[in-house]
Amino acid sequence: MVNKQLKVVIVGTGYVGLTTGVCLAYLGHRVTCVDVNEKIISELNKGKPTIHEPGMEELMMLARNNLVFSFSLKEAMPEADIVVIAVGTPSKNNGDADISAVERVAEEIGAILNSDSPLVIVNKSTVPIGSARRVETVVKAKLERRNVECNFFVASNPEFLREGAAIRDTLYPDRIVVGFESAQAFNILGQLYNPILKQTFEPPAFIPRPAEYKCPSFIATNPTSAELIKYAANSFLAMKISFINEFAGLAERVGADIKEVAQGIGLDKRIGLDYLQAGLGWGGSCFGKDTRAISYTASQYGYKMELVQSSIDVNYRQRMVAVEKLQRALKVLRGSIIGILGLSFKPNTDDLRDAPSVDIINKLIELGARVRVFDPVAMPNFQRQYKNMAVEYCEDVITLSIDCDALVLVTEWHDFAKIDWGLISRNMRQKIIVDGRNFVKNEELEKIGFNYLGMGRF
Ligand SMILES: NC(=O)c1ccc[n+]([C@@H]2O[C@H](COP(=O)([O-])OP(=O)(O)OC[C@H]3O[C@@H](n4cnc5c(N)ncnc54)[C@H](O)[C@@H]3O)[C@@H](O)[C@H]2O)c1
Structure with a gap:
């Protein structure tokens, strides 16, 4: 597969969202990172990383021509091929993951979505079983209320990066897991990750490709298995x-x-x-x-x-x-x-x-x-x-x-x-x-x- 430039919106610019956005921009995609926290966006617009992560400032510099930071999902979303949800999912008192931030983003997407060209919505946040379906339901309900029909798919794409080695883990992962129900979602995610899957990019000098690194496996499964893979990996x-x-x-x-x-x-x-x-x-x-x-x-x-x-x-x-x-x-x-x-x-x-x-x-x-x-x-x-x-x-x-x-x-x-x-x-x-x-x-x-x-x- 030839590398195709996609328009990607990342919602949530914390440890996962910023790293993913900066890496995807470095790999050649056009990326807008969105966050509700104005302080984060204004710092990032000055070229200053808001998290401490080795190599982040340098990679932001290298990726700057493909990278935009914004408060507004509404402005970022038109023509997007993919919207990646990377907001926090903290613990509730009973131990369950609080996915209210994910649901809010899904509602926002449903309120904005207007295009005929298919949009893939990706759950990258760590979310409980059934959350891909939940996001789909929330977006659909919003579209129905607006009386709008749009073509969209939800996929699960759990993240395995480690803080402190986040860029390295993103560019040189052991595997990439995607859970999907529509082949279209799988194909677009394949295009998104192609430079990593095939390692076709020039490694940044400050985060070189590890010696003897082999191309990562691309694990295609259903959303529930993808969601469970993340919890099983962390539990292990x-x-x-x-x-x-x-x-x-x-x-x-x-x-x-x-x-x-x-x-x-x-x-x-x-x-x-x-x-x-x-x-x-x-x-x-x-x-x-x-x-x-x-x-x-x-x-x-x-x-x-x-x-x-x-x-x-x-x-x-x-x-x-x-x-x-x-x-x-x-x-x-x-x-x-x-x-x-x-x-x-x-x-x-x-x-x-x-x-x-x-x-x-x-x-x-x-x-x-x-x-x-x-x-x-x-x-x-x-x-x-x-x-x-x-x-x-x-x-x-x-x-x-x-x-x-x-x-x-x-x-x-x-x-x-x-x-x-x-x-x-x-x-x-x-x-x-x-x-x-x-x-x-x-x-x-x-x-x-x-x-x-x-x-x-x-
Ligand atoms: N931190 C890690 O090492 C790591 C690794 C793998 C997976 N994860 C998972 O990834 C998810 C994100 O984790 P994180 O550590 O990056 O969180 P984080 O708290 O660092 O970042 C989340 C960001 O989302 C923003 N946000 C919240 N609601 C928003 C909205 N409606 N619109 C736009 N932005 C919004 C917040 O302002 C914040 O900046 C969590 O589910 C976490 O479990 C984290």
Whole structure:
């Protein structure tokens, strides 16, 4: 298939929408990214990414001739071949995914749609089973009320990118999944992704094609299977992390080293090394939300997803392991000064959604500790989102360490591998570190007198 330029509208310009829009524009499609948040659009119009994502600013620059940012779906939609819905689907209190933002976009599309040429509406947001059909119903109802007949198809196209490696994952995915009921939707999505499926594009110099990368599989299925694939993928990855964390708890007790255990099992190709790092568990906008949502879906069918539920329980228990380790080492936390290294839920992002740092800090404050924090990227977001949290913000790790009784490494930022631990140790009242990600070299720290407390290590 020859690459054909399509007119694409992306609705929702967050982590998924911005990355998808910028990548598709780089690949040669004409893209308009729409968001209701005016601040986001005005920053993007200045060429400034509104999320922290490696390579984003550079790729926006390269793609600028094909890329427009707008507040108005009405202005963006005429002549569009595809509208991609990439708005948030947060958890409701009962665990179900809240798809009201998706429904609002569907209503808007139904209110605007006017063309005879077929439009493909793509659900890229992570949505519960039946959402493709739901979007179709909402658009149809709106068209009926307007007494307008239009040709449109809804397809499901779940997203698998990881924050921090979002552009890389978009340009060089393992697979692309599309769920559809009409061959027309499948054909247009095939055209949309052709440059990626065939890898016909020149890779950006700053995000090169990985060595030995093979073209991705194009998985064509029905919408329900596509929707379930996304939940199954995230539940499996979440379970893998909780699995190794559960073994980490046992490893500590029996005198094994979980890093070596993970290596020993992960080299088995049937298991694989990815997502086998023991630590403080997952965070972010997806694993917690999606595992809860699929458990909720199952419950609607009177079915219990025991493995998924246990993975959730193990994950949130894991966050408190850092606090328990501090209590064992310091005995009394009240009045202690604890320094937190890293706030974002993982490195290379400023995203704080469901970040372990928040639960750990809250618990430490509740137990009477004084908490100091440093994060190379996520501090402004933290200050905005947790205005009332009584923490002291530090400009670097050295300032943070002054008079600390203990440090907790929560996020494995690359910069933390370059810390001068000798200098840090001289600043501290007591040389205790909880390495919540098994990230720093324990031998080096122990040599200079640190009480090094890793996860799942003795
Ligand atoms: N973040 C990830 O790593 C990731 C990975 C895979 C899938 N997903 C899924 O993708 C979806 C989006 O996630 P995200 O992290 O990009 O969310 P996000 O919160 O970063 O971005 C969503 C954006 O949608 C905008 N928006 C909301 N309603 C709108 C409307 N009616 N019209 C226009 N814009 C609107 C918001 O202003 C926001 O900027 C979610 O369903 C999520 O589960 C996320």
